[in-house]
Amino acid sequence: MNAPLMGGQMPWSNDLDVICSYLTAVRSGSDLSTGSGKGIQGAGIYDQSGLPWGVGAHCSTSFLDEAPRLIYQLQEGALRAEATSRPTPDFLLMQDPEEFLFCRRFLNDYYVVVSGTRGSFELFQGRIDRCVQMAESALKERRTESP
Amino acid sequence: MTSSAANIQPLADLLDSRQDLREILAKNLNLAHACLLLRRGESESVTRALDLALRQTDSDTNVVAECIQAELLRLAGDNPQAIARAEALALKERFHPAAALYLRNLFPLVDPSHRLPTMAVEADLAPDAGASVGDSPDSVDSRDSMVMDVRASTSASHAEVPAIWATVANASGLALLRLHGADGLQEVSHGEMAIGAMEEAAFSRSQRILANLGFGDLRHASFEGARRIVHAWRDGERSALAVFENDGSASLLAARCTKVFQEAG
Structure with missing residues (x-):
């Protein structure tokens, strides 16, 4: 179950940090901590209170600052949708000319937040979907295991 | 950011909502007392209880005490200072549940034009930014x-x-x-x-x-x-x-x- 994420194989892990690191691994640049590289700059899995359950390696500081706020914006959007009798949005994507910020709700109570340079979102959308899939499975497994 | 203040959960309730935070209070009775006084709205007594709590200092106590100080500011109506204090704490103790939860709890009060402290510092450090x-x-x-x-x-x-x-x-x-x-x-x-x-x-x-x-x-x-x-x-x-x-x-x-x-x- 806990096989390392290998290139060329269908990745799998139930460790949420490793799952997020699968995303942050796709990044180039010399100084990883400043978020100066290209590609994915941060990935994390959060609960509805904004507490991190998994954080990718070498996430930029600005990502860690922004992630809980992005979740809050998606939650606010959901409240507004509810107030106007519209369906609840399940993801939020913000893009400026340089960066993207993506937040997706899954299993009702959890959020995956990803940020990166513009263009990376389209490039790594499949990888993000795969991470959400792994996180869903891992969290379901934890629920099953808990008394 | 359009939410009303009604969405803000009192800090005492927030601390009471999680087992790990309740355990922090259980380890320091003066801190627990400060929370009780906070719930009762006895702000002056809270400060005295916090002083006593900080004599038995550890990292968890410091974080919760800082949250209480910020909550006192919020209760006094000084939302910008409360937010600034909560943000400064969250920057320092990014993965501490009390710090993260408290800041998250204050998001409805945050002005959309508010700059994050890290962003302010980064902007000031930019070579072509105005010297400061x-x-x-x-x-x-x-x-x-x-x-x-x-x-x-x-x-x-x-x-x-x-x-x-x-x-x-x-x-x-x-x-x-x-x-x-x-x-x-x-x-x-x-x-x-x-x-x-x-x-x-x-x-x-x-x-x-x-x-x-x-x-x-x-x-x-x-x-x-x-x-x-x-x-x-x-x-x-x-x-x-x-x-x-x-x-x-x-x-x-x-x-x-x-x-x-x-x-x-």
Whole structure:
């Protein structure tokens, strides 16, 4: 179950940090901590209170600052949708000319937040979907295991 | 950010909502007492209970105590300071549940135009940004534990400064002079800079160190950066803050300011 994420194989892990690191691994640049590289700059899995359950390696500081706020914006959007009798949005994507910020709700109570340079979102959308899939499975497994 | 204040959960409830946070309170009964008093709205007693709680200090206690201090500000109606304090704490203790939860809880109060403290510091550090005291390592450190109400100071008329300060205020090496006293706030600024509550930051940390050493009340503090120097003086309710360019005239200007500050008292 806990096989390392290998290139060329269908990745799998139930460790949420490793799952997020699968995303942050796709990044180039010399100084990883400043978020100066290209590609994915941060990935994390959060609960509805904004507490991190998994954080990718070498996430930029600005990502860690922004992630809980992005979740809050998606939650606010959901409240507004509810107030106007519209369906609840399940993801939020913000893009400026340089960066993207993506937040997706899954299993009702959890959020995956990803940020990166513009263009990376389209490039790594499949990888993000795969991470959400792994996180869903891992969290379901934890629920099953808990008394 | 359109939510009303009704969405804000009291800190006492927040701390009570999670097992790990309840355990922190269980380890420090004075902290638990402070929370109880906070729930009852007895703010003055909360401060006394917090002082006692901090004698049995550990990292968890410090984080919860800081949350309580921010909550006291919020309850007093000072939302910007409460948010700034919660943000400073979350920057320092990013993965502590109390710090993260409390800041998250305050999001509905955050103005959409609010700048994150990290962003403010990063902007100040940009090579082509306007020079400011935010460039000094001291101010970067201070964001860890101090409330940094970063705001842009705009030019003020020299006429607002008492005549005794005029010579210093007109000196070419002076970047900012800010006076607090019986007449309120008076300020002279050459250009625009983000410095915020530097007096508090400069004094409160140094004050604690001196108090621990038994040196008595702090009256003067200065922090020297490669490009600028900040001096702060305090005497009772009176205080002054001056930022100088770090050139040959800085020490002379500082000495003049010290003399004027004493004479003005």
